[in-house]
Amino acid sequence: MGPPSPELVRVADKAAMARTGADLLLARIAENAGRIAICLTGGSSPKQLYELLATQAYRDRIPWPRVHWFIGDERFVPAGDALHNMTMARHAFLDACAPAANIHPIPTDTGSPERSANAYARELITFYGADQLDPARPLFDVVLLGIGPDGHVASLFPGYPAVEVRDRWVVGVDQAHVAPFVPRVSLTLPALASCRTMLFEVAGADKQPILTRVLAGEDLPANRARSTHETTFLIDAAAWPETAAD
Numbered sequence: 001m002g003p004p005s006p007e008l009v010r011v012a013d014k015a016a017m018a019r020t021g022a023d024l025l026l027a028r029i030a031e032n033a034g035r036i037a038i039c040l041t042g043g044s045s046p047k048q049l050y051e052l053l054a055t056q057a058y059r060d061r062i063p064w065p066r067v068h069w070f071i072g073d074e075r076f077v078p079a080g081d082a083l084h085n086m087t088m089a090r091h092a093f094l095d096a097c098a099p100a101a102n103i104h105p106i107p108t109d110t111g112s113p114e115r116s117a118n119a120y121a122r123e124l125i126t127f128y129g130a131d132q133l134d135p136a137r138p139l140f141d142v143v144l145l146g147i148g149p150d151g152h153v154a155s156l157f158p159g160y161p162a163v164e165v166r167d168r169w170v171v172g173v174d175q176a177h178v179a180p181f182v183p184r185v186s187l188t189l190p191a192l193a194s195c196r197t198m199l200f201e202v203a204g205a206d207k208q209p210i211l212t213r214v215l216a217g218e219d220l221p222a223n224r225a226r227s228t229h230e231t232t233f234l235i236d237a238a239a240w241p242e243t244a245a246d
């Protein structure tokens, strides 16, 4: 039996998407009385959600000392660069709210994406406490993802070898398929799948064509990325495909 089919949730606009996403994140956090691991995503879609987490109403409901923040992929640029995914998340909420030791960026000062991938894999394995993923004990509570215009997720581009990697948790990706054209470091599909909830955020009219293809079941990374437990797509009205039922 494969992973459960994703649930499609239609929201009005980007602001509603941020609220719904933040509420779901908080619900999952509340379900876990122990250590919590969240895997963030880059791109522009999650920024509003991140900013919402820093507002008093949300901030007060997050047990910050127990929550650890990872990133699903990173552009191979120095920390602090405008393209750096974890820097965006830091500015949006992490630096103001999370203990520094609970922020787990992918290092980009190692000299090569491959070395960075190996360093991050070691960090994840140490955090998890094993080098084999047990489906009954997911690595992450929540994995956030966006969908690229070509159907990529994290930095796993369609037709590129990184999509097929099953025996590693993190890989170096020397060439990006869409902008920004910088090398990347990305978690692999098995590492991303090891979560209680995988939450996609897809917003804006420019996402409608790729979402139509994804929902038609095309073999794209966005269709191969599924939680072993629960996957939810938050889709705003502008991105909602005409072919999808309301």
Ligand code: 6PG
Pocket: 041, 042, 043, 044, 045, 046, 073, 074, 075, 085, 145, 146, 147, 148, 149, 152, 153, 154, 155
């Ligand atoms: C990255 C991302 C990437 C992103 C999608 C969607 O580093 O670029 O992690 O996978 O999530 O391309 O991006 P938008 O949210 O900007 O549409």
